[in-house]
Amino acid sequence: MALRIERSALLGPSGFEPVKRNDLENLEIDLVLEGIYQQYGFDFRDYARGSIKRRLWRRAYAEGLESISGLQERVLHDQDTMNRLLEDLSINVTSMFRDPEFYLAIRQKVVPLLRTYPFIRIWNAGCSTGEETLSLAILLREEGLIDRTKIYATDINENVLDLAKQGVFPLDKMRDYTENYIAAGGKTAFSEYYTANGQGARFNESLTENIIFAQHNLASDRSFNEFQMIVCRNVMIYFDRSLQERVHGLFYSSLGMSGVLALGRKESIKFTRHASAYEEIDVNEKLYKRVR
Amino acid sequence: MPPEGVPPFELVVVGASWGGLQALRWLLEGLTDDFPTPLVVAQHRSSDSSDVMVRVLQSHSPLAITEASDKDAIEPGHVYIAPPDYHLLVEPGSLALSTEGFVHHSRPSIDVAFESAADAYADRLVGVILTGANTDGSAGLKRIRDEGGVTVVQDPATAARPEMPSAAMAAVKGAKVLPLRKIAPFLVEICR
Numbered sequence: 001m002a003l004r005i006e007r008s009a010l011l012g013p014s015g016f017e018p019v020k021r022n023d024l025e026n027l028e029i030d031l032v033l034e035g036i037y038q039q040y041g042f043d044f045r046d047y048a049r050g051s052i053k054r055r056l057w058r059r060a061y062a063e064g065l066e067s068i069s070g071l072q073e074r075v076l077h078d079q080d081t082m083n084r085l086l087e088d089l090s091i092n093v094t095s096m097f098r099d100p101e102f103y104l105a106i107r108q109k110v111v112p113l114l115r116t117y118p119f120i121r122i123w124n125a126g127c128s129t130g131e132e133t134l135s136l137a138i139l140l141r142e143e144g145l146i147d148r149t150k151i152y153a154t155d156i157n158e159n160v161l162d163l164a165k166q167g168v169f170p171l172d173k174m175r176d177y178t179e180n181y182i183a184a185g186g187k188t189a190f191s192e193y194y195t196a197n198g199q200g201a202r203f204n205e206s207l208t209e210n211i212i213f214a215q216h217n218l219a220s221d222r223s224f225n226e227f228q229m230i231v232c233r234n235v236m237i238y239f240d241r242s243l244q245e246r247v248h249g250l251f252y253s254s255l256g257m258s259g260v261l262a263l264g265r266k267e268s269i270k271f272t273r274h275a276s277a278y279e280e281i282d283v284n285e286k287l288y289k290r291v292r
Numbered sequence: 293m294p295p296e297g298v299p300p301f302e303l304v305v306v307g308a309s310w311g312g313l314q315a316l317r318w319l320l321e322g323l324t325d326d327f328p329t330p331l332v333v334a335q336h337r338s339s340d341s342s343d344v345m346v347r348v349l350q351s352h353s354p355l356a357i358t359e360a361s362d363k364d365a366i367e368p369g370h371v372y373i374a375p376p377d378y379h380l381l382v383e384p385g386s387l388a389l390s391t392e393g394f395v396h397h398s399r400p401s402i403d404v405a406f407e408s409a410a411d412a413y414a415d416r417l418v419g420v421i422l423t424g425a426n427t428d429g430s431a432g433l434k435r436i437r438d439e440g441g442v443t444v445v446q447d448p449a450t451a452a453r454p455e456m457p458s459a460a461m462a463a464v465k466g467a468k469v470l471p472l473r474k475i476a477p478f479l480v481e482i483c484r
């Protein structure tokens with residue numbers, strides 16, 4: 001949404017009507033997001049409002065501030081506050097083989113398609129700390145495809161990318177991940193893929209050899225290749241409809257014909273004008289194939 | 293007050309936890325297919341629960357019950373259930389999802405749904421807290437009251453677990469406290 005000033009805020013004294021509290025708050029949010037964009041280049045202007053409002057307030061309270069305007073003043077003058085806000089604004093929750101049925105559907109319905117290519121490029125957009133990327137790599141390894149695959153895993157947040165590159169995850173998560181892995185049709189013992197050490201579970205480097213982690217902002221950066229598959233789950237839920245539309249345009253122009261688009265469980269392409277370019281591969285798991 | 297012919301409320305949000313499925317069944321059974329106001333339900337549920345909940349509730353209601361998807365439009369005649377493992381946020385006219393951390397050990401959290409709904413609908417909103425064994429929803433219900441919306445709490449004596457409605461009553465003085473079977477008739481009365 002572009003910077004929008006409510007008409008009532010501009011009326012002179014004669015026609016003065018006080019701005020409703022909510023409208024005023026929305027105005028403050030517009031202003032701080034515009035400021036962040038102009039000062040730091042991060043474009044959160046078209047993120048979904050409800051969620052962004054929660055995150056802004058969370059940061060404001062944590063800084064001991066009582067208004068979004070107060071946060072704006074602080075953020076524009078202080079890089080450290082901005083960095084902390086960035087962490088709040090990027091929600092990085094993820095896990096390995098999250099939604100096992102999704103991976104099962106990839107095995108059964110997408111792998112046969114991928115097999116037809118001599119070389120496979122996959123874009124994992126909004127990869128967070130890499131659990132999803134690694135899950136895909138494990139699956140492709142078990143299907144005998146990893147050696148001819150390159151996975152481009154991108155995120156807006158450099159801190160999560162640094163963690164992703166290390167490939168070390170908390171040991172206490174391994175039990176859940178093992179269950180997920182089995183439910184996802186895993187073919188061996190999950191523990192074969194990592195070694196436990198003092199820091200956690202370190203995943204075998206042979207898995208990450210074909211992964212390239214890089215920073216990429218879906219809201220402002222361009223397409224950088226043509227892919228046979230794009231996996232972007234639980235990222236666009238943070239965008240408003242206009243930004244979702246733009247990103248769908250980006251994905252459409254980055255997918256080869258018959259390329260596969262994979263979205264999160266509760267996302268859909270039905271709202272975008274690109275919907276008609278896709279055929280459903282699996283309705284529940286939100287797997288789509290580009291057909292025009 | 294909205295003009296003649298326009299329903300006074302645009303949305304009913306319902307929060308439930310322990311024992312909620314049964315309570316929701318009762319509530320929905322009391323609403324006929326001409327109930328004019330859409331409902332959004334945040335029910336605490338485990339991350340691997342399937343669509344059983346939707347099926348159970350659907351067999352007791354003439355309204356269209358679905359698990360919410362991101363950016364779903366909010367339409368009359370519909371009941372939207374927060375999907376497992378996501379927070380549900382209400383925006384003006386539509387729904388949004390988030391996977392941010394647990395709030396009150398829950399995802400979906402009732403507070404997240406209620407607070408965003410209060411922001412979006414202010415005094416055109418009704419909030420209902422049903423049975424539960426924790427305090428999620430109290431802050432959200434208070435926010436609904438502060439924005440001028442109507443607040444309803446299930447009488448703890450009629451709840452499978454009284455903690456959640458009791459906490460909501462303590463947080464929101466003046467909330468309408470009703471036994472479970474009277475909540476649907478009350479909604480019908482005020483929403484027409």
Ligand SMILES: C[S@@+](CC[C@H](N)C(=O)[O-])C[C@H]1O[C@@H](n2cnc3c(N)ncnc32)[C@H](O)[C@@H]1O
Pocket residue numbers: 090091092093094095098125126127128129132154155156157160216217218219220232233234235238264391
């Ligand atoms: C909830 S995580 C999803 C992780 C993983 N895909 C999954 O489903 O488990 C959302 C990720 O999207 C990233 N993100 C948010 N805005 C972005 C943008 N404009 N461009 C690229 N990544 C973005 C966040 O940094 C975060 O890591």
